[in-house]
Amino acid sequence: MRHRLVGTVAFAVAALPALAQDFAGQTLVVGTWGGDIERLLRTHVAEPLEAETGARVEFLLGGSSDRMAKLYAERDNPTMDVTFQNIYEAPQLLADGLVVAPDPESPAFKAIWEGMNEGCYAMSLVGLGIAYNKQLFPEPPEWADLWKPDYHGRIAMAPYPSSESDGFLAVAARLAGADEHDPDAAFSKLAELGPPALTYTSLDEIFALMDAGEVAAAPMISGYVLSSLADWENIGFVFPTDPGPVLVRDMVCQVANSPNPELARMFIERAVGVETQTAYAEELMFGPTNSSVTLSGEAATGTINTPEEVATLVQLDWPWLIEQRPEWTERWNREILGQ
């Protein structure tokens, strides 16, 4: 009996590496944001992948612009295999040949709503809406309400460049009767708000000031904001309707000429898979891009998760915006910050 047990254990131990032998000893390097995103990716993607393949997954944490700079600096000899980027970065990376174009035949591509995979695979859908102080705005505001004289100089903004600020410029242009292709209209309308009350880089900072009424409102991206609002009774978040919220996407990219292309593809398949996408929606209020995900309750109402909802969102001409970036950064420095 005891003999049999020892034999079974020995067999199991011997079989373990056999199952995972294909990728044992390899390390997949994934660049992403820290905090909740890393936690969810570790639980739902990295750990199952490690168990399945025997490879190790290493996360490189930081902001997406740091990763972008790293990709360009390492372009001849990349060390990252997978990188998470913003929608305004992905098409540029593809244009410079630093990421692998999304493969229309791959299961990941097919799982995602049509038209979403620009440059890389679409990972999550969030919208640019308005976070506001509920005492200053008894009713959820529309975009145009931010331009009322009472709030002059009291609107906080994200730094430029960012999805938030490109989106806010596009909204300003629409309020002025144009769109993002008319930068003069966008910048002069936005400058009417006065200098930003704060250039926000952290949620705690802006929410503390918004809670106290020092900041009246700010254009912010759903997702994190929605999942943090529980701690701030005095702060609300709304998706305005005129124009609708601006659609923003996080993208997951396979780095070109990376050391572990096959593992990278497997990671991406899991990242856009139903399990991870559902966890993203339920825990972070990030809308799924995978069309097979069905949500219920709070996650269903808080996230953008149906094609109909996507249709009401403002979609920006990102490739065009990316080309304007150097010039718009200068204009932002001068005309918005330098007021």
Add this chain to the structure above:
Amino acid sequence: MRSPREAGGGTSLSPTLSLLFIAPAAILVLAAFGLPFLLLLALSLASPVEGSLVPDMSNPTLAAYSRILGDGFYLRTLATTLAMSLATAAGCLALALPLAHWLARRAGRARRVLTAIVLLPLACGALLPTLGLVHLLGPLGVVNGTLRGLGLIASPLPLLGTQLGIVIGLIQAFLPFAVLPILAVLDRTPPVIEEAAITLGATPARLWVRIILPLAWPGLLAGGLLVFCSALTAFVTPQIVGQGKVATFAMLAYQQALQVLDWPFASALAVTMLAALALAAVVTFSLARLRP
């Protein structure tokens, strides 16, 4: 009779051996500073490629420099950054001279502990003290809260996001750079000189202007230069205390390098900053001859 060399107790090294000893440091400086600097210089001359973020190094151009020098915005930002750095250096020296003098002459047994406290900002790095300042200077912070509580102000003073706030933050961060050189110089001058001046009837004002200031002059210059250079290239404090609202040269370089990814322009901004640093060093060396 013993030769001076023997009197010093040292043995001379052969030239080959001394070269061998300085080689590691020389290689380090060359590899960690010289080569990257040349790369920076080359990159600042690269030309941008339409529709791509990969610069073309084969086609050198001075376009990035003419963009900086031909544009009021960048020149104004440079002037603002220089002015804030000068204000920081002046503020640090004004605080450091009496502090260093007190430490050198009067602190007595407490000197070690007090010097350690003065040096604390260096040990903490820039980030922690700066985040602390945000809590002090913010609209909901200690300073505004106290003034509001006392009924002295109706709405909070804008300390964050202003040049004044940044200068306060920089003075806090770089004060040790000013205290240390002054302290070192004062330690080397015997206190009897000051005592003699007092015995001979010098007023306190005269003592400071005619005795202490000239004695501390080399320390003031060294400290001033260190603080000025650190403030000119500082990034963390202007970014956090300035809340992204006050443009400085270092912030523009960061923005171009890491957010816009226009590396030629970012390099040109960095080279311009280095030129300003070199100029500051030249000015300081010429001031050294003007000892009061």
